[in-house]
Amino acid sequence: MPIDHAKLPVSDLAATREFYEAALKPLGYKVVWDTAPTLGLGTGDGGDDNEPISFELTDGEIARCHIAFVASTREQVDAFHQTAVDAGGSDNGEPGERPYGERYYAAFVLDPDGHNIETVYKGV
Numbered sequence: 001m002p003i004d005h006a007k008l009p010v011s012d013l014a015a016t017r018e019f020y021e022a023a024l025k026p027l028g029y030k031v032v033w034d035t036a037p038t039l040g041l042g043t044g045d046g047g048d049d050n051e052p053i054s055f056e057l058t059d060g061e062i063a064r065c066h067i068a069f070v071a072s073t074r075e076q077v078d079a080f081h082q083t084a085v086d087a088g089g090s091d092n093g094e095p096g097e098r099p100y101g102e103r104y105y106a107a108f109v110l111d112p113d114g115h116n117i118e119t120v121y122k123g124v
Helices: 013-027 074-086
Strands: 003-010 030-035 036-044 055-059 066-070 091-099 106-111 117-122
Touching: 003 117, 013 030, 013 036, 013 055, 074 091, 074 106, 074 117
Parallel strands: 003 055, 066 117
Antiparallel strands: 003 066, 030 036, 036 055, 091 106, 106 117
């Protein structure tokens, strides 16, 4: 399962933004949205263009690490959620549609260290 997007908690959002804007520019990344305390960098437009934001930065004081894995079907999302909870994770959002754009079906589980693990099917 490939990774759809990841969120990195940082200690100084402004300084880290400056660094990643410069470092990722040769790869075609730019800030595609900025809603404090989180901003997203990607190669798309930050909208419903089906190009994942890929990389998010957020104020480390209020966030934990977040990684979203791509699922091929809704059934994979459901199975991930059940299996992860059975393996000792904590439910952080049962499988279902999300308001993050058209066709966004996801589930969230906190791993044993409290990191937010997501799996998402975008119906494409």
